[in-house]
Structure formats: C-alpha cells, structure tokens
Amino acid sequence: MRRIVVLAGGIGGARFLRGLKQAAPDAEITVIGNTGDDIHLFGLKVCPDLDTVMYTLGGGIHEEQGWGRAGESFAVKEELAAYGVGPEWFRLGDRDFATHIVRTQMLGAGYPLSAVTEALCERWQPGVRLLPMSDDRVETHVVVEDEDGGRRAVHFQEYWVRHRAALPAHAVVPVGAEQAKPAPGVLEAIAEADVILFPPSNPVVSVGTILAVPGIREAVAEAGVPVVGLSPLIGGAPVRGMADKVLAAVGVESTAAAVALHYGSGLIDGWLVDGADAGEVAAVEEAGIRCRAVPLLMTDVDATAAMAAAALELAEEVRA
Amino acid sequence: MRRIVVLAGGIGGARFLRGLKQAAPDAEITVIGNTGDDIHLFGLKVCPDLDTVMYTLGGGIHEEQGWGRAGESFAVKEELAAYGVGPEWFRLGDRDFATHIVRTQMLGAGYPLSAVTEALCERWQPGVRLLPMSDDRVETHVVVEDEDGGRRAVHFQEYWVRHRAALPAHAVVPVGAEQAKPAPGVLEAIAEADVILFPPSNPVVSVGTILAVPGIREAVAEAGVPVVGLSPLIGGAPVRGMADKVLAAVGVESTAAAVALHYGSGLIDGWLVDGADAGEVAAVEEAGIRCRAVPLLMTDVDATAAMAAAALELAEEVRA
Secondary structure (H helix, E strand, O other): OOEEEEEEOOHHHHHHHHHHHHHOOOOEEEEEEOOOOOEEEOOEEEOHHHHHHHHHHHOOEOOOOOOOEOOOOOHHHHHHHHOOOOOOOOOOOHHHHHHHHHHHHHHHOOOOHHHHHHHHHHHHOOOOEEEEOEOOOOEEEEEEEOOOOOEEEEEHHHHHHHOOOOOOEEEEEEEOHHHOOEOOOHHHHHHOOOEEEEOOOOOOOOHHHHHOOOOHHHHHHOOOOOEEEEOOEEOOEEOOOOHHHHHHHOOOOOOHHHHHHHHOOOOOOEEEEOHHHHHHHHHHHHOOOEEEEOOOOOOOHHHHHHHHHHHHHHHHHHHO | OOEEEEEEOOHHHHHHHHHHHHHOOOOEEEEEEOOOOOEEEOOEEEOHHHHHHHHHHHOOEOOOOOOOEOOOOOHHHHHHHHOOOOOOOOOOOHHHHHHHHHHHHHHHOOOOHHHHHHHHHHHHOOOOEEEEOEOOOOEEEEEEEOOOOOEEEEEHHHHHHHOOOOOOEEEEEEEOHHHOOEOOOHHHHHHHOOEEEEOOOOOOOOHHHHHOOOOHHHHHHOOOOOEEEEOOEEOOEEOOOOHHHHHHHOOOOOOHHHHHHHHOOOOOOEEEEOHHHHHHHHHHHHOOOEEEEOOOOOOOHHHHHHHHHHHHHHHHHHHO
16 A cells, blocks of 8 residues: 655645545545644634645535535634724634634644544545644734835734735744754654655645644655656746745745756756746756646646656656 | 612623613623633633623523523534533523624733723724723632532532532632732722622522632622622522522522521611512511512513612712
8 A cells, every 4th residue: 555645735635635525535645734733712722724625634624615624614703803903904704613612612622623523524534634734823924015015024824814815925934843843753753754745735835834843844855766846836936826926035036947947956856837838847857857738727637646646656767 | 860789690680770871870880700601622712601791781692592692503502512522501692702802802812801802892882981800810610419419519610500509519619819909990899889780690609709819898888888688599599590590509598588697687788578578577677687578570671670760879878
C-alpha cells in the first residue's frame, strides 16, 4: 500500500484530496493541514482549513461555495449581530458553529488540537488521516498598507475575507510558527511516506505556513522520496482565491514556474503546470525540477483524479 | 416613584414581572434573578432564569413554552448530537445559543456575570434592572434516590429537565451559596426598596436559592419595608412546574399556607393565596402574616397585572 503525505490548505487542497482518493483508492493518505488561518471568533476556535478538508471529504461541504456546510442556516450569526457582537464579515453558519463549539469545549478540557481533529473526524470519516500541522497556536498575519499609507498587521482572515485581499500587502508572517512544534504523527508520517504531494494550495499562506513549522520543511527535504507539487496558478493567475496577492507580498512572481522555483529543487522534485503554461516547463526543468504540463483545472472529481494520477506518475518517474 | 425589588426565578417570575410592569408602569423595578440553576453546557454558560426574564420582558420569549426563544431552530443541537456530544435532554435552540456564546465570551474576557447580564439587556430592554443574585458560581444540586435505593447528587437541571422531577428527592443543596457574595447592586437595591415582592416562583429552588446567598435574606428581613409574596401553589398543587416535589424534599407541605410559614413572619409581611385556598388565610394570619385570597392564575397579562396590583395593595396595608 502506498503511503502518501499531502500538505494541504483549504478549498484547493480539499478538492485535490477528493481526486487523489479516487486516483489512489488503496493508498494510506495522511493530510498535514494548515492551521495558520485558524481564528478565535466569538470565543470559539475556528479552523477553516481543517474543516474544509473534513467537510469536503466527509460529504458535508457546501459544494458550490467550497467552504462551510451544505444546507446551512444562519440564526446564531443573526442573533450575534443583534447583540452587536461581531465580526460581521466572517460568515459562520449554525451547523458550522456546532463544530467550533465541540472543538472549543474539547480544547478547554485539555485535549490538543490533533486529538480534537481526530475526534471530529470520527463523525466525518474523511477516508484520510487528517493532522493539524501543529498543536501550537500559529496565526498568519499580513502586514497591510492602509489608505493613509500607514502599515499594520492584520489577521490573515481579516485580510482575506474582510478585505478580499484588496489592501496592498507587504509581508506575510506566521506568528508563533518559530516556537511551534509539529503535531504528533506529522514528522513520522513524512518519514514513512512513499510520496509527498503539494496540492494546488496557496504556496505562501497554506503550504508555506506548514513548511514554516520548524522541522517540517527539513523532514520533507530529507524524506528521500519524491516530492511533487501542482501549480495553483494557470496562465499567471490563481484558479481560485487570491494567491497572486500574497505571492507579490513575498516577492514571488505570479507564474507557475516562479512558484516552483520558490519551493526550490531542494524541496520539490517534480512540478505540474497547466497546458496553458507549457512554455514554462523548460525554465522549471532548468532549475533541476522535473516538470510536466497537464490539464490542471479541478472542474470535477474525474478531472481532479487525473491531475492526482499525473502527480503520482511524475513521482514514479522521479523515483526511477 | 416607587422602587420595587422582586426576587425571581424563571417562567413564573418572568410572567409575574410582565404583569407588575403593567400594574406599576412608573415604578423602578429591580429584579434579583436566581442563578442557582445555571449550568455549563457544551462549554457555554447557560443562565436559564435570567434569560427567561430577559426574553419574556424583552419580547423574545416562546410564549406557549414559557422558556426559550420564539421562532427558534435547532441546527446547532442536531449537529452536536451528530458529533455524539450531549446532553441531549437539554434543548437549546440556535437563537438561544447566541446568547450563551456572547455570555461565555464576555465571562472569558473577565467581565462578571452582572456586567454581562447588563450588556445582554442592552439589546432586550426588559424595562427592569435585572441583576443576578451573585457573580459567584452557585449550583443547585438535588440529592436523589436511584432505582436501587442509592443516593447521589445531581445538578438541578438534570433532576428537573432530564428526570422531570420524577426521582425521589431527599435534599436540595445550593452548592457554593455559602461562599457567594451578592452581586453589585443587590443589597443596595433591597436597602432602597419601597416594596419587596416574592412572585409565585419556586420557593425552594428559585426564591430559596436567592435567599441562601449570605446577606440577602438578612437585607430583606431588615429592609423595614413591606415584603409580600404570592403563593405558587393553588389547591395544594403547583400551577406550573413541580414545586411540590422540591417542597417535599425540604419537608414543607404542599399548601399555600405552608409555603408562607416556610418563608416565615420574620421575612414576609404579606401573602396572597388563590381564592381556592381562602380557607388557609386564617392559618397564615395566625402566624403573623397578613393574608388575602385573590385570583392567582396568570392566564394573561391583565390577570397577572391584577395579581401584582393586589400584592402592592397588600403592601400598602402592611405599611399603614
């Protein structure tokens, strides 16, 4: 049985995983989930990326939206607003609230986030082992420029959801990452993996944050197995989300090749770009990273499974 | 302007207050609310009696039910059950959850319950000043007998809501009351009152628990103003709820007169019984408590206002 480790963010990572499960039905898949965009709202601990993976693979996701629960209602949120309690810009549904209530109660009782995530997954049965990157608190902050030119650091969610990444961003800082330890099982899963995949998740605030936890980048680089990534950019623009904005903040060009080079040949062995970016294959290969151009639009599960299969194929090429 | 202080439990107290507001529209009413049936559920602080008063006077109550919010939905509760997280016997609605989320968040930020209650009332505008009896944690426990004859203490809500008061009760203990201090404003309101009323709330687990907070009983007894109560029993049975069960547990007979004598002439000066209990008036008066028989069914707000007016009249008789 093939052991696959995937470093995943939210929507893109979750959808890729659904394809991967179809492409490799017998594989043991361990997902190391980003927790840098976790946020405390209304006194509750919200883990958007972990939940998106859990809901997507467990059949509870709002399909069109890509995040949150299907068949959702918003009575709690309306009431909080009636009390004048915000933030109003983060839209939490009633069903989703229950997840955060259970999580917060368990954390309050002393369970680490990894144990809480495991307990939540008992219900959702995502068919993968979902591990938070760390049990320690890491919060991605973005240094933004206000209208008057002043700079301040805001929580990633405030930047992303409230401001739709429309404020100029000068830096992305995973606060607390330096002091964080990988969650139990993370380094072991990487060490025992046959293949490591970077899905088309945000390279800065999703995969980048996971790699910022001391020990994880090193473990991936030294695993001695193929590490293959898929470009989240097609034709120089993110398929979804606003990855270009945060790439600019860390000084990386918004092209499929630039993202590959940002990860670097010391970390990844293979890279998939979309057919539209076939012209960038040579540049990536010149940097010592094996590269293929294949369709990278996750239009449905079959198309996504084909992408996952291509990534696994490229991994086998690398291995050979 | 007449300053009225009312010691109130949940449904009975809240409905009485609605009548009192109509009967004395110009009065300054301070409500000292029972917090002995507060409970932590799902990591959230739930204050059933304070909320029932707040929702009832603020126009948010589920009228027929007497507790909880009107137009309520139960998505959060269903989800918690799907996670296997209980208790299932305490039915919290989505709108109600928001109140507990706000309260828990504020308590977590360091605000005392009295400040939290004031903040919640900013929205509900109950038209009275609602004070918890104490900012300290007091939890009413009931010593019950199991089927095998063994005794154990359970939280009042477990006894009341889960078991519908059907387990034999041997004692009622307001755990923590001895160490509790009256909330800010409680003793001052009592000292400055022109009249103090005991609504037809449960004399053991509602009014009794409030009086168990050191200083409150003494303040009422020494206020030097008329203290008038209304019988929660009619014809030897509670109009609503299961007061007879907890009266038995503390060795008090289930009659309107016995409840008056349980409070005692050292505490109350006047007592209203229902017309059906006119035969008990003499026994109450013999104990030195002025007593009248009037209709005590809170069938609607007008009938309740008439009860409140009768209580205020009796208070004036006592004063004269």
